[in-house]
Amino acid sequence: MYVQHATHPAEMAGLTTAALRERFVVPDLFTPGEIRLSMTHHDRLVIGGAVPAGGSLTLPTPDPLRAGYFCERRELAVICLDGSGTVTVDDTGYELVAGDVLYVGMGSRDVRLAGTAAYYLVSAPAHRPDPTRLARRDEVEALHLGTQAESNVRTIRKYVHAGGVASNQLVVGITTLAEGSVWNTMPCHVHDRRTEIYLYFGLGEDDRVVHLCGEPDNTRSLIMADRQAVVSPPWSVHSGAGTRAYSFVWAMAGENVDYSDVEVVPTRDLR
Numbered sequence: 001m002y003v004q005h006a007t008h009p010a011e012m013a014g015l016t017t018a019a020l021r022e023r024f025v026v027p028d029l030f031t032p033g034e035i036r037l038s039m040t041h042h043d044r045l046v047i048g049g050a051v052p053a054g055g056s057l058t059l060p061t062p063d064p065l066r067a068g069y070f071c072e073r074r075e076l077a078v079i080c081l082d083g084s085g086t087v088t089v090d091d092t093g094y095e096l097v098a099g100d101v102l103y104v105g106m107g108s109r110d111v112r113l114a115g116t117a118a119y120y121l122v123s124a125p126a127h128r129p130d131p132t133r134l135a136r137r138d139e140v141e142a143l144h145l146g147t148q149a150e151s152n153v154r155t156i157r158k159y160v161h162a163g164g165v166a167s168n169q170l171v172v173g174i175t176t177l178a179e180g181s182v183w184n185t186m187p188c189h190v191h192d193r194r195t196e197i198y199l200y201f202g203l204g205e206d207d208r209v210v211h212l213c214g215e216p217d218n219t220r221s222l223i224m225a226d227r228q229a230v231v232s233p234p235w236s237v238h239s240g241a242g243t244r245a246y247s248f249v250w251a252m253a254g255e256n257v258d259y260s261d262v263e264v265v266p267t268r269d270l271r
């Protein structure tokens with residue numbers, strides 16, 4: 001498991017592009033036949049990619065967790081990015097298709113991922129078992145935001161949050177931009193009580209998203225390719241514009257599971 005340490009905002013100004021990427025970007029989680037994991041010390045979020053490629057993969061227990069099994073003190077969300085497959089938690093199998101999210105509660109011992117799917121994994125520390133539940137794409141709450149004039153028409157599906165699938169800390173959703181729209185999360189925001197990770201997907205090989213990070217009055221940019229993740233510490237904005245429409249999984253953990261607990265940054269105040 002790759003490990004990224006926490007960053008103080010004052011360090012941002014001195015980081016080269018390569019150092020910035022090393023601290024915040026997770027570039028290569030998805031490889032056929034493998035499960036790859038990465039942990040950030042910001043709220044101890046673990047993310048991963050699992051590509052069973054028609055076979056079956058068992059979620060390992062990385063040594064830095066010092067746990068008997070992955071979910072011993074953790075909760076997990078399994079997001080099906082494309083394809084389909086079965087995720088088996090202990091003795092129960094759940095059928096996932098693209099856009100479905102399986103929440104796996106703390107205490108679940110065995111997680112196996114199978115099928116043609118590419119699964120994205122997000123996990124946070126937990127202290128209490130919430131029930132394992134499948135949230136289907138077409139059954140969750142969907143927000144329709146943005147305008148064509150502002151190039152940010154998008155649908156925000158909320159899966160794991162205060163009004164949806166219950167969790168200890170995790171808040172998880174998927175945002176999909178309409179064709180012709182390129183901006184996500186603009187006007188942007190920060191939320192001091194939670195770390196957030198974006199996983200961009202649905203981009204072509206030559207497409208990129210220019211992702212903004214850093215404190216609102218001191219931003220930096222990261223160029224993101226398909227299926228790359230970027231960690232946003234609680235003090236950082238997280239917003240981007242793509243060379244075309246795309247989707248992204250957003251996942252948070254921290255002090256609360258209140259999706260609306262954010263400080264909006266007026267666009268004119270960005271620097």
Ligand SMILES: O=C[C@H](O)[C@@H](O)CC(=O)C(=O)O
Pocket residue numbers: 154156173175183184185186196238250262
């Ligand atoms: O804290 C919330 C997250 O940044 C996203 O839900 C925002 C988002 O998907 C968007 O506005 O496009």
